[in-house]
Amino acid sequence: MGEGALMEFLASALAWLADPAHWAGPDGIPARIGEHLVISAAGVGAAALLAIPVGLVLGHVGRGGFVAINVAGVGRALPTFAVLVVAFIALLPLGTVAFGFGPTFIAMIALSLPPILTNTFVAVREVDRDVVEAARGMGMSEAQILRRVELRLGLPLILAGVRTASVAVIATATLGALIAGGGLGRYIIDGLQRQEYERLFAGAVLVALLAIGTELAFGLLQRVAGRTLEAAR
């Protein structure tokens, strides 16, 4: 592709993005961004609800480090694409649930469990044992130590795990479009199939921006949380 053709293509991709017709309706950009955020938040949220309590308890009793580390290792080796397709086939007998949301949800949970679990476990283990002993000496129950000491002091690291998971999920939720899911991946897959490269390019730019935006937003949240923690001391 020559330079002239390249500029021409970029211009037409920009025109695609700027076209008001692409900003309305169920296939419009706001709707697709909404779908993308909903499926991502659902996946990370469910994974956090599972992984944070388990990580806290494992970290508190100081056992199961082997499990936490290995779940993370296997999780990294597990291709999300494979999880997605296996979940799709497994859900097929249930009918329409198999298309889109269901399998993507499962794959996004599988993707975000490992970093959240490992980080939560490490966060609790890294809390100064003297502080925990002092809390015990003050008469706190184990549950109180977990909630008021370990969870609070470990929060920055736990948040870091949720951040890693969220960015990966925003990036990967794109694959859901391969099995008739919504979200921004729709533009990429449809663009690829219809050979409408403007659509594909616009979709890719939007997902990339959303992922980078998520990364920056969590950075901000972590800084605010860190400062609140400092102030509470």
Next chain:
Amino acid sequence: MTAGEPLIRWDWVASHVPDILGRIGEHVVLAGIALSVGLVIAFGLAVLALWRPALYAPIVWVTGTMYTIPSLALFALLIPFTGLSLVTAEIGLVSYTLLILVRNIVTGIRNVPEDVREGARAMGYTRAGSFLRVELPLALPAIVAGIRIASVSTIGLVTVTAVIGQGGLGALILDGLILFFSTPLIVGAVLSVLLAVFVDAVLAAVQRLATPWARAR
């Protein structure tokens, strides 16, 4: 998929062994090219960052941004320019290895104790000699750790390159998806995980053999 169909039809597996082996070969080649090219580029960037420390932050920022861009999106972004080709797949795969590799190489070298570096200089090593013969070997565990993470994630990512027609075990997964037939799908997924675990174990063994001094501790 029709009801009553088993999850895996072993007769299909048995009759497709050459096909499956071919896919494994493609997968290994795709991942191997990405890791080798990634390692060469990352090494260059790491040397640059060590030579001019001010460049480290921008290098991490750029490679970190590349790491954030979704694989499917990156492939999509490249298709108008490089088409449905091996180059497209490799640009995407290589760019995901860079952050991990650069970070581990730089951290590994920086963690070499200052006394060791001074000792090497005192023994008459030039700066380059000390880097190649003293610092690099000492940084090997950190570097291999980076290569292990990068290999495992690259082997997983290669499954996605099937979507842009580049073969590998992802092609089996895609076949299963298109035909609603679970056997190739499961074969592709399981083999890709096994391949990642196997490569990880091989690299761990290589590291043990290459750094006998680390074992004594």
